[in-house]
Amino acid sequence: MVFNANEPHLVARHIQDHDSAKSLKYYWGYPSRVVPCTNDAGSCEYLDGVYWMHTVSMLYTFIMWAVIGGILLLIILARLFRPHRKNEESVKQSSPYRAWRSLSSATRRYLLPESLPKFFPYTTRLQILILATLCAYSTIFSFVGIVYKTWVTPVKNSDKFNTRTGLGGFADRVGALAYALTPLTIGLSTRDSILSLLTGVPYQHFNFLHRWTGRIILVQSFIHTIFWTIVEAKLYQPQPKVYNDFIKQTYMIWGIVAQGFITFLFVFSLRSVIRWTGYEFFRKSHLIVAGLYLGACWGHWNKLACWMIASLGLLGLDLGLRILRICLIHMGYKDGNKGLGFRAIQSKVETFKDPSGAIIRMSFTHNHQPWKVGQHYYLTFPALSIWQSHPFTPASVPPTALVPPTHTYIIRARNGETGKLAALAESAKHEKDSLVETPVILTGPYGVSAIDNEASNLLAIAGGTGISFALPILTAAVTDPSSPAQNIELIWIIRHVDNVAWIGPELTSLKAQLDSSAPLIGGNADAIKAAGSVSVHASKRFRIRIVVTRAPETRTHVHPPTAPQKDLEISSASSTASFPTHSHEVQQLIKPHPNFSITYLNHEHPSVASMLDTFISETVVSGRTRVVASGPAALGTDIRAVVAARNAVGGVWRGDEKGDIDCVWDDRMG
Template sequence: MSISKLDTRAHIQNLTAAKTLEPHWGYADRAIPCTNDAGSCAYLDVVYSAHDRGMLYTGILWSTFGAILFVWVILRHFNEPTTFPSLVVPRSVGFRKLRVSLAVFSRTYLLPDAVRMLFGRTTRLQVLVLTALAGYLLIFSFVGITYNTWITPVSGMDGVYNTRSSIGPWSDRIGVLAYALTPLSVMLSSRESFLYLITGLPYQTFNFLHRWLGYIIFVQSSLHTIGWCIVELRLYQPQPSVGVEWVTQIYMVWGIVAMIILLLIFLLSTPWGIRLTGYETFRKLHYVLAMLYIGACWGHWAQLKCFLLPSLIFWFMDRGARFIRTAILHYHPSEECGMLGFKSIEAAITRFPDEEHGDVIRLDMKNVQEAWNIGQHYYLCFPQGSVWQSHPFTPLNAPEIIKGQVKHSYILRVKRGETRKVADLASNGTSTTHVILTGAYGESITKELAPNTNIICIAGGTGITYVLPVLLSLAQQPSSSDRTIDLVWAIKHTSNVQWVRQELDILRKARKAMNLKIRIFVTREASSPTTSKESVMPGNNSDEKAMQASQQSPSAVDLCDCDFDVPMKLGGGLTDSSRHPDLQKLINEFLNNIIAGPTTIFASGPGGMLSDLRDIVASCNSASKVWKGQEKFDVRLVYDDRLEW
């Protein structure tokens, strides 16, 4: 390799006297032999050996990721239910028993929240994974470096000395690790990530790791910058000429640009930054700044483009896959469509006014497409408002193909932005709006609906959309006498039942066959002469009683023949205990009443409710009892924490 092809970052090497150039992956070539003073040559030995080990450690890091994913695929294959139960041998039964017991044990200790003040509403499992990754990075940030200090003379300047230390090699090491983590960060943020295909975990599962991995990269980059500033602006002499020459080099200019962009990304991703800019603005800026950051990193140190190029590829693949998904959903060449057969979907709007907590709107539409899986969600874009925004919503109906079309129904709590524009259309007398769908995304929860599995569906407010498809799907299946099903729904007013009245009517008619009990808790509405407990809680097996209650209180019971629990007036106000259902009590009663079989709890609602449920479910699991054959102590929690409440 010619000297002209060397990177400008050639350290203190005498390139003209070099007999050969020794290549080092991800770094400047080294001049052999070293013709500097003994201290400088020893320092260069440490620099290059530390870098080579650092590249080896990044290889180990990515090999570890690959091994984990490979093992995950193998275990996931063995966890799939067998198609031919008659072929199951006793050894496989024993393996399943061990696997279930281990899952219950891990659920007991890893499901609850961990250090909520620092990590928010995040499970201990997520924090454990983050801790393992951070520990790995901490160890490999320091090992394999010889720590020493060398005082070397400055050529041509008597009495002037440079202080060379291991700060430089250490700063290079954490810089390399920051580069190596960049493609992983992009993968964790991708909606179309192949991690979902491998692990089966939905993309939102990786959001926590993406956010904290970004914090780690910011810390690494900051320490890398501080380390080299100390070396070049303080330890190397004479100053300020050495510092000025260093900071004006092209690679350093790009390094400063990259650090400024990364600082902006960090500040804008904090809760303070998101509130300041608004979530949609933050999201768009995050995309743009991330790509600019990768480009600036390329300009700073192109030798490590092996980490930057995959990052760009993953990013463009994610955007391309989103575009293709949307195009497929809306490609209807047989209909009168616009350009290239693309057509938005016309959705009927139903508005439910609520001045106190914000209106709710319901959208009903049909589209020619494949049915989605229960538990998945779509991103909805309203082109009459803006084509640059889309929001995730879960269809509340069961996926069915009828005459080639699939019906979508959604409930949206009106806030600011696009949902407000849709609500304004309804207020102005417009009965329909155009919708562009992207999806479906998320994890299928159909596997949790085995015939021997008892089910509790718990929802708060518009979270009912996550659990209704589960119940509607079960209503279409043959009934199972071995299964018990409960629905617990907390709403603010009895009138909120109108959001999903037709779906609740289906469940009401099928609940005897399903062994389903429906309980609705009203948290913001005190009882009154027209909404007393007696008038809104008809008996499960008494249609005559329900009809009498409906005549007494048409504003309440006509909404749904369900069990209502309305807080009583106490001194003109409501007690805290009367506002929300006691989930611990409800779940314990459910588990005490079931005879056999595991239990799955499907839940969606406010973050506080989900945190409580994680604690409750963890306390209900018992690996020792499951090992002894008591499956009722195998309690799983499947929840949707995607929505903002």
């Protein structure tokens, strides 16, 4: 039972008399027990069961965290001591390395695809497996170690009887597990995530587990509350006196408050409610109410405050580091003034419009510590609101020299803050014929590096503004001579061909790199291999493929192929005269070039499987392949399924690294 000896009402009602006790036996997380027991035999046997169940409950919470700690330790050791690939392509890789890569390939094959999309949309099997394991542990050990027995004991100075069962111990068990899960839930939600630091997994990939561990705690808290209500309002006598005395106690009031807070957190985190209240209300209220919930849990049962202290520590650390990051970027000498102060960054904003909406291109240069390729920042636009921030990935590559970094962001304007930003840029643009400037506040960087120093082949697939994530990874691989990537390809899926203007300067620079790219020999990897190792490795092989999904205008400018097919392709042999309606800038960007092609689809989605098959068959000779991608969630589903299917479990061990394909997916788009 959950009793607090410091509560006068509870002490008077407790079947143990602490005031006249000869000695007390200490229990961690529970009131001390009076020994020897002076009650009737049934009550003493019941107390034996109560304290034994509590001891087992504490043991189960420690075991849970020992398992979590052990898994994290194994991941850390694997990251520190994993075998690395030898740089020489012709040298056979070591047995430990091949075993490691075979295990990685098998894991991706079976755990990377998505399952149960109706219940868990856009969620990998690995995440579902972790959730299922956590649910199984909580369920099994909620019932194991419970005393399933009933005692009917007399009530002093009354003709009534109490019915004492293991129901209270069971309710305490699920309550203790809920408390022990709380630090994990908080750790899964923080941006400066300790779990990301230990595992190398970006923090946003923990959001699914954060939501569902929170829901597990919600269910556990309701079970705890309902079952103790049954005990106090039904099984204990006389009523309603026992229940009235019970519900008035301070720790019970705090319990009711905590239950209200966690119910609020659940209801206002539902997608339909978020759409109704707005995402920023969700973020701010979620943070504030979560802190209040932790405080209320502490007030409800301070003997297990260690779990709440750990949770508050993680929450405070995340907020503190967030403030520190902002200060490191924005605190400095103000322009034209002496002394230190807070400086917002002036950014230049350009808008692009097409039938699908508006796109914002934002650029600025600011002197601060560079980020790692693949990381992202949270941007706040003070001209609109200082209370909202959104995550965006820089489409630019961080500098390697000691020069101020230049940020470029490709942002899709939606109904919220980004829509207001586009409207602000458009209204200011009409007043003056130049790029609009607006202040920006950065927080970050967050996430982990997306660079793989061992992958020989790199395929970047981007859908729409997902180009922000794929572009810097691809650019770094193409321009960095030390990069191991030798076969590089960009596939950018856009709705309208005019969308290429979003990354006009970057696309022009990449097309210039195509001049020095090794040509595809007959478009066949076997032919490349037959040409000799010198030609294969003399320079990087790089090509760009643009896929346009909505291009009705091509029907009047491109002759249909003789054989029936769905895709109409404008390759390097096509003439720019086919696009009279496009601006001069777009015509220059889509100008024919070796290893550059544009494919037009008739309002259809491209086949991700054929993209990967073509890349592997036409360019990959040997070595590992990495697929980096970003875009709509449905694109991520297709990519995960295709990559998983191409992973061959046994082939890697035999030395065929073509079946070793990993996937880095990022769904944060502008």
